[in-house]
Amino acid sequence: MQSQNALLEQDRQHVWHPYSAIQADTPIYPVKSAQGVRITLMDGRVLIDGMSSWWSAIHGYNHPVLNQAISTQLHDMAHIMFGGLTHQPAVDLALQLVKITPEPLQTVFFADSGSVAIEVAMKMAIQYWYAKNQSQKAKLLTIRHGYHGDTFGAMSVSDPVNGMHSLFANTLIKQLFAAAPNCTFTQPCTPEDIAPLENQLKENHAQIAAIILEPIVQGAGGMRFYSPEYLQQVRELCTQYDVLLIVDEIATGFGRTGKLFACEHAEIAPDILCLGKALTGGYMTLAATLATQEIADTIRLGEPGLFMHGPTFMANPLACATALASLKLLLNSPWQQTVRTIEQTLATGLQACAHYAHVKDVRVLGAIGVIELHHPVDLKTLQPKFVDAGVWVRPFNKLIYLMPPFIISSTELNQLIDAVLKVVADIEP
Numbered sequence: 001m002q003s004q005n006a007l008l009e010q011d012r013q014h015v016w017h018p019y020s021a022i023q024a025d026t027p028i029y030p031v032k033s034a035q036g037v038r039i040t041l042m043d044g045r046v047l048i049d050g051m052s053s054w055w056s057a058i059h060g061y062n063h064p065v066l067n068q069a070i071s072t073q074l075h076d077m078a079h080i081m082f083g084g085l086t087h088q089p090a091v092d093l094a095l096q097l098v099k100i101t102p103e104p105l106q107t108v109f110f111a112d113s114g115s116v117a118i119e120v121a122m123k124m125a126i127q128y129w130y131a132k133n134q135s136q137k138a139k140l141l142t143i144r145h146g147y148h149g150d151t152f153g154a155m156s157v158s159d160p161v162n163g164m165h166s167l168f169a170n171t172l173i174k175q176l177f178a179a180a181p182n183c184t185f186t187q188p189c190t191p192e193d194i195a196p197l198e199n200q201l202k203e204n205h206a207q208i209a210a211i212i213l214e215p216i217v218q219g220a221g222g223m224r225f226y227s228p229e230y231l232q233q234v235r236e237l238c239t240q241y242d243v244l245l246i247v248d249e250i251a252t253g254f255g256r257t258g259k260l261f262a263c264e265h266a267e268i269a270p271d272i273l274c275l276g277k278a279l280t281g282g283y284m285t286l287a288a289t290l291a292t293q294e295i296a297d298t299i300r301l302g303e304p305g306l307f308m309h310g311p312t313f314m315a316n317p318l319a320c321a322t323a324l325a326s327l328k329l330l331l332n333s334p335w336q337q338t339v340r341t342i343e344q345t346l347a348t349g350l351q352a353c354a355h356y357a358h359v360k361d362v363r364v365l366g367a368i369g370v371i372e373l374h375h376p377v378d379l380k381t382l383q384p385k386f387v388d389a390g391v392w393v394r395p396f397n398k399l400i401y402l403m404p405p406f407i408i409s410s411t412e413l414n415q416l417i418d419a420v421l422k423v424v425a426d427i428e429p
């Protein structure tokens with residue numbers, strides 16, 4: 001194997017990383033392997049994972065059951081085009097997703113990433129109204145502080161400030177925005193919380209195809225948790241104003257918030273649902289957009305009679321087989337109890353830093369723990385401190401957050417929390 005320094009230098013010169021620059025001066029760590037909740041760096045250091053590779057590796061790394069699912073599928077085929085052909089892993093996974101999601105969702109479109117699942121959802125909503133001869137209903141309405149991905153459609157409905165809409169102002173589709181609710185998860189939704197969205201609907205519903213939002217937890221746009229009552233009222237308003245509801249569960253899906261899907265906190269069903277991230281347990285890139293029978297029928301019976309989207313790697317068999325195995329692992333485990341235990345440990349543990357002058361808020365929901373600071377962190381100095389403390393935590397802006405794999409033991413979780421507390425205590429106010 002190449003020396004670590006040579007690898008790092010070539011990476012620095014030629015390889016882009018997420019939200020980074022070529023020849024950036026923020027540290028990058030070469031990984032040799034990962035096993036369970038432990039990431040082994042090339043220099044031999046071992047880190048406890050607090051990120052689940054951005055919400056996805058819920059069962060940890062190198063899981064024997066997921067490894068077996070991939071290698072079994074590999075013997076039949078790694079990939080086959082989905083135009084005019086189908087296969088068992090895709091059909092089985094679609095049926096399973098229909099079964100575990102809210103009842104009105106009956107159809108599944110497989111996409112290659114979360115962002116693409118969002119593009120598909122937006123196009124479905126627009127095609128639905130087009131098929132009903134209401135092509136003027138083509139705008140999306142959303143709330144601020146959202147994040148739906150990095151492609152142009154997804155970006156157009158993500159937070160204008162966090163998403164740097166100014167940079168792409170001449171290209172980006174102009175969508176409609178309402179202030180996000182201020183009610184926390186446990187608070188009631190007040191008339192002030194819902195009024196901005198309701199006013200937008202009142203004024204513009206004739207142009208609106210759908211509302212799109214993340215249910216209960218707004219992720220990359222600020223790690224904000226809001227009240228299930230708000231989501232219930234959004235659902236009622238969508239029905240009242242004849243607007244579709246697209247729920248983005250790409251981050252929240254598969255147990256992370258304590259329910260299998262976060263919209264279950266509000267006991268509502270969307271018209272369109274987007275899934276991704278933990279769908280394959282973090283093994284392969286795969287996402288899905290589910291829609292109601294009514295949407296599917298309307299698109300089929302209207303012009304042009306087809307849904308106009310079809311990725312080359314749609315329903316990749318390796319990814320579908322892995323997703324099926326991951327879902328089975330999850331559903332056959334006591335995941336509710338597991339997530340509740342993680343929630344209690346995070347809530348008790350992280351509370352210790354709530355009184356620091358530089359800490360604005362500490363909040364926990366399900367297996368998500370958030371420490372919000374008053375000021376943005378300096379990633380360049382903070383990242384090495386987490387690594388030196390033996391944990392993998394990737395803060396952004398004012399947020400230090402934890403979303404460990406569900407398989408983390410209580411000893412490991414306490415080690416992770418202790419390391420984070422130590423680093424947070426050291427941050428200059």
Ligand SMILES: *Cc1c(COP(=O)(O)O)cnc(C)c1O
Binds near residue numbers: 114149150219250276
């Ligand atoms: C990560 C994320 C996306 C985008 O998914 P990618 O796979 O990165 O394209 C969309 N919505 C939410 C809520 C996400 O967290």
